[in-house]
Amino acid sequence: MQYVLALPNGDLIPYQLERRARRTIGMKITIDGLIVHAPLRIRHADLEALLRSKARWITTKLKARQAAVVPEFEWCDGAELQLLGQPLSLSIMPSSRNSGPRREGDVLKLAVTNSHDHAMIARKVIQWLQKEARKDFAARLILLAAQLGEPTPALFLSNAKTRWGSCNSKREVRLNWRLIQAPPALIDYVIAHELAHLREMNHSARFWAIVAKLYPGYRSAEQALKVSSQQLYRLG
Numbered sequence: 341m342q343y344v345l346a347l348p349n350g351d352l353i354p355y356q357l358e359r360r361a362r363r364t365i366g367m368k369i370t371i372d373g374l375i376v377h378a379p380l381r382i383r384h385a386d387l388e389a390l391l392r393s394k395a396r397w398i399t400t401k402l403k404a405r406q407a408a409v410v411p412e413f414e415w416c417d418g419a420e421l422q423l424l425g426q427p428l429s430l431s432i433m434p435s436s437r438n439s440g441p442r443r444e445g446d447v448l449k450l451a452v453t454n455s456h457d458h459a460m461i462a463r464k465v466i467q468w469l470q471k472e473a474r475k476d477f478a479a480r481l482i483l484l485a486a487q488l489g490e491p492t493p494a495l496f497l498s499n500a501k502t503r504w505g506s507c508n509s510k511r512e513v514r515l516n517w518r519l520i521q522a523p524p525a526l527i528d529y530v531i532a533h534e535l536a537h538l539r540e541m542n543h544s545a546r547f548w549a550i551v552a553k554l555y556p557g558y559r560s561a562e563q564a565l566k567v568s569s570q571q572l573y574r575l576g
């Protein structure tokens with residue numbers, strides 16, 4: 341089940357709750373963001389009070405995934421973007437009018453009236469990446485859903501800061517647009533993971549068996565995604 345934890349400082353942290361036959365509460369950070377394993381009988385209010393008492397651990401862990409190690413992206417001429425794991429360099433061209441980005445090989449060209457308006461450049465490029473993401477993810481979702489033998493679920497792009505994907509019982513799959521920067525294998529893994537949730541809304545052994553069928557070698561993909569997340573989260 342999906343919940344949102346409101347922290348005293350006003351931060352809203354989405355989390356997945358999985359109830360298990362266990363005595364203690366366990367927390368971990370995965371591609372779905374925060375996952376909480378809780379005993380079957382604990383009251384929800386008690387659980388959330390406990391989670392709030394661990395707010396520091398949760399926010400530190402979530403932030404460590406994006407973290408300060410990677411410098412903030414600079415929206416200027418020559419900046420190196422990534423598209424499907426390949427470098428794409430940003431070329432800012434002064435012009436008498438603004439126009440949308442245009443890709444030529446490994447260069448993304450953007451004509452702007454003010455090359456110092458980094459916020460505007462960021463907005464245009466992110467919009468372009470989101471359009472690419474929607475096309476690319478939709479095609480992958482169709483293929484992988486067919487492989488699993490499920491009708492294609494509805495696709496939405498997410499702008500989450502702490503998770504790569506999610507799937508709910510209404511058969512809606514949300515994928516973080518920032519994934520379009522990642523190599524295709526990692527995008528496929530996140531999609532396979534979320535599709536497997538159509539069958540199992542948890543992270544049980546049965547769930548991982550479905551993931552493995554759809555995406556053999558998922559462990560290395562999960563690992564690679566962890567390693568590159570900071571890089572991928574730099575944008576926006």
Ligand SMILES: [Zn+2]
Pocket residue numbers: 372533537542543
């Ligand atoms: Zn999951």
